[in-house]
Amino acid sequence: MLNVHAFPEAFSPSECDAIIALAREGELKDAGLVKNRSDHNLRRADLGWLDERAGGDWIMERIMHLVAEANRAHFDFALTEFGESPQVARYGAERQGHFTWHSDIGEGALASRRKLTMVVQLSDPRAYRGGALELQPDANIRVSDRTKGSAVLFPSFVLHRVTPVHEGERYSLSTWVHGPAFR
Numbered sequence: 001m002l003n004v005h006a007f008p009e010a011f012s013p014s015e016c017d018a019i020i021a022l023a024r025e026g027e028l029k030d031a032g033l034v035k036n037r038s039d040h041n042l043r044r045a046d047l048g049w050l051d052e053r054a055g056g057d058w059i060m061e062r063i064m065h066l067v068a069e070a071n072r073a074h075f076d077f078a079l080t081e082f083g084e085s086p087q088v089a090r091y092g093a094e095r096q097g098h099f100t101w102h103s104d105i106g107e108g109a110l111a112s113r114r115k116l117t118m119v120v121q122l123s124d125p126r127a128y129r130g131g132a133l134e135l136q137p138d139a140n141i142r143v144s145d146r147t148k149g150s151a152v153l154f155p156s157f158v159l160h161r162v163t164p165v166h167e168g169e170r171y172s173l174s175t176w177v178h179g180p181a182f183r
């Protein structure tokens, strides 16, 4: 299926724990306050960027390998670089963490060149309620697998959201792949 590609086991559970621990070595920042935005209705989450932490090269190497294979087999997009840092997000029940329907292609030098988005589920599904990653590549909404270490890869223009977390906390890892305009 072209629109959404699933990896049942992109990372092992202990690798997921290591990614969360690495992100938590620094302070997570309120997503509603980065880039001078303060819209908590759009997204309520705390973010950490892995390129600001030392020792995370293996994470990017794994992602590059998975994306290269999946792009060859399923998308065949023209891709040039991973131009942004992998981003760890924490959605907590204490403020109904969520991210409303959006596409990842936005304004700006990098966001406008996003072609593929990869999201890895870092938390045990028993650690939270709500927090479903839903994608809408066509008329039907697809709910992503919640398995810890599983991932989805999809064209960055595809609409997606994270429903409010109302118990516990959910961590995810997002990465974007860039390239020339679609044509």
Ligand SMILES: O=C(O)CCC(=O)C(=O)O
Binding pocket: 087, 089, 099, 104, 119, 133, 160, 161, 162, 172, 173, 174
């Ligand atoms: O946390 C997720 O599952 C999705 C994150 C997302 O959509 C994004 O960072 O653009």
Ligand SMILES: [Fe+2]
Binding pocket: 102, 103, 104, 117, 160
């Ligand atoms: Fe997104």
